[in-house]
Amino acid sequence: MIYFLMGVGLTIIFGMMHFVNFAHGIYYAIGAYICYQFIVWTGSFWIGLLLTPIVVGLLAYVIERVLVRRLYKMDHAVQILITIGVMLIIREGILIVWGTVPKPVSIPPLLSGVVFFGEFAYPKYRLFIVAVAAFIALALWYLLDKTRFGIMVRAGSENPKMVSLLGHDIDRLFAFTFVLGVALAGVAGALISPIRGADAFMGVEALGIAFVVVVIGGMGSFTGALIGGLIVGLVQSFTSGFWPQGTNVMIYSVMALIILLRPNGLFGRA
Amino acid sequence: MTRNFPLGFHIGAATVFAFILPFVVPSEVLATEILIFALAAIGCNLLLGYTGLLSFGQALFFGAGAYFAGLMSIHLPFGLFTVLLISTIAGAAIAVIVGFFSIRRAGIYFVMLTLAFGQLGYYIAFLAEPLTGGEDGLLSVVRPSLTIPFIAKFDFATNTSFYYVTAVTFVMAFTLLQRLVDSPLGSVLRAIKQNEARAEAIGYQVRLYKIAVFAFSGAVTSLSGALYALMLNFAPLSNIDIETSEVILFMCVLGGLGSLYGSILGAVIFLLASDFFAELWPRWMLLLGLMLVMIMLYMPGGLWKSVCSLFARLSGTDDTVKKGGANG
Numbered sequence: 001m002i003y004f005l006m007g008v009g010l011t012i013i014f015g016m017m018h019f020v021n022f023a024h025g026i027y028y029a030i031g032a033y034i035c036y037q038f039i040v041w042t043g044s045f046w047i048g049l050l051l052t053p054i055v056v057g058l059l060a061y062v063i064e065r066v067l068v069r070r071l072y073k074m075d076h077a078v079q080i081l082i083t084i085g086v087m088l089i090i091r092e093g094i095l096i097v098w099g100t101v102p103k104p105v106s107i108p109p110l111l112s113g114v115v116f117f118g119e120f121a122y123p124k125y126r127l128f129i130v131a132v133a134a135f136i137a138l139a140l141w142y143l144l145d146k147t148r149f150g151i152m153v154r155a156g157s158e159n160p161k162m163v164s165l166l167g168h169d170i171d172r173l174f175a176f177t178f179v180l181g182v183a184l185a186g187v188a189g190a191l192i193s194p195i196r197g198a199d200a201f202m203g204v205e206a207l208g209i210a211f212v213v214v215v216i217g218g219m220g221s222f223t224g225a226l227i228g229g230l231i232v233g234l235v236q237s238f239t240s241g242f243w244p245q246g247t248n249v250m251i252y253s254v255m256a257l258i259i260l261l262r263p264n265g266l267f268g269r270a
Numbered sequence: 271m272t273r274n275f276p277l278g279f280h281i282g283a284a285t286v287f288a289f290i291l292p293f294v295v296p297s298e299v300l301a302t303e304i305l306i307f308a309l310a311a312i313g314c315n316l317l318l319g320y321t322g323l324l325s326f327g328q329a330l331f332f333g334a335g336a337y338f339a340g341l342m343s344i345h346l347p348f349g350l351f352t353v354l355l356i357s358t359i360a361g362a363a364i365a366v367i368v369g370f371f372s373i374r375r376a377g378i379y380f381v382m383l384t385l386a387f388g389q390l391g392y393y394i395a396f397l398a399e400p401l402t403g404g405e406d407g408l409l410s411v412v413r414p415s416l417t418i419p420f421i422a423k424f425d426f427a428t429n430t431s432f433y434y435v436t437a438v439t440f441v442m443a444f445t446l447l448q449r450l451v452d453s454p455l456g457s458v459l460r461a462i463k464q465n466e467a468r469a470e471a472i473g474y475q476v477r478l479y480k481i482a483v484f485a486f487s488g489a490v491t492s493l494s495g496a497l498y499a500l501m502l503n504f505a506p507l508s509n510i511d512i513e514t515s516e517v518i519l520f521m522c523v524l525g526g527l528g529s530l531y532g533s534i535l536g537a538v539i540f541l542l543a544s545d546f547f548a549e550l551w552p553r554w555m556l557l558l559g560l561m562l563v564m565i566m567l568y569m570p571g572g573l574w575k576s577v578c579s580l581f582a583r584l585s586g587t588d589d590t591v592k593k594g595g596a597n598g
Binding site: 014020067070076077078080081082084085086087088089090091092093095096204208211212214215219245246248249252253255256259260 | 318322324371374375377378379381382383385386387389390393394396397512513516519520523553555556558559560561562563566567
């Protein structure tokens, strides 16, 4: 489900604004660090989890205003290269602020331990992640499908000029969408931090996986991101049963296979 | 459109450059590295600068070349020439496979596919520990010797001798590729970059051309990876990771797209800067990120174009400056 959160942020930003965000992984990493920092300050994981998306969102807002908004009309290649630049800047910033040693985050006491389903033991914290992600998925679906904002976002992805002519502030809409997508990556980072700690280089791997999720599901498709995340998660847990080291190879192979069979992804628009 | 200089001019320029370089930069190892990465950046430029294909999997070719050269030098009794040749061909073969699948999609999907192939290669290299050494990398790579029958045998143990191996390879590869981009094939590639649908409509098999340019790019990148492994006597896993792809891409963009000389300049500047800053400040990549953003925003032609238009302005010969001047 973490994969879904990463993928959906990416896909919202791309689907809406046709903006390719190669810095997406680093927002995930900084989410983990900010969550760590709040835990250090307040001692509570919950405060960290709640405030992280807000802080990451603010950061995203600043970046959008200063830089990203100039790039919407540019070529994808330019966007990719510039967001890589942003990624480098933030990553080195993280290393300056928090040092080069990854920071451990402990699982909140309420959620440590395991739950038994008959024979199977499942860590409570992982169940919690699934629950939170499912909740976010529902909320997002409601937001995009049922609210006025969602209608505007979807209309904007079809034809931004028309939306703007109809009197809506497309500039603000874009900014908000970008912030939303990035904040989702921040939440994903905060959620994963008790499992794998905060590490400045965790973003690269996550970015790769997020792209796989999005490519499998189809770029710009919300359902696609959900299904893509599920497929990646299933492939991963299935492979780890008999070939633990080979999970990543399997994930990328599945993606190559799907691209060959369905070039637009499972739910992609042509 | 740039003028086509005669081939002799390019051979001369590359030779002079390769000859002067070791006397200008701090060490021979650094000079060797510059030539190696200049080749890798050229490989990237063929795809991005000439054909408009942004490949994120260049490290796959680079790392594959390093592993091929390393493995051959350890296990097989081949000479230097054979090792480099086979690495180059193997790189081209891998690139054809990657290219064949990747170019099924255009735009952003294409980039992601190359990224995915790169990552796939990384994890395979990571897993194939008995062969590649996994995380530790492939150790104790030996530089094969070059035997000219009945005449002499060279072993290239010193850094100086290996620099000249690299320099000769560099001049040959550079000349060949410069010839390639000046050829009709090069024009078709540029046509694809400008307007793919039009190139297709005129009757060019765009797919075949794209696969061909992948093969050339893979070949030269793999060659540079092979040289790198022989230079280090070591083929680390990091050769094949995404960061290497980024570095190669960065040199290519820094120098300027659409000119092989630009790629050389990019490699020179990047490696000199990293050599200089890495000791001063471990977080110098921050500057790199800033530089990348600035170049893409304000100097889309890269440094080489800026240098060219600067010279043109000084000598007052070039009319592109008077007309637009927007590239600088």
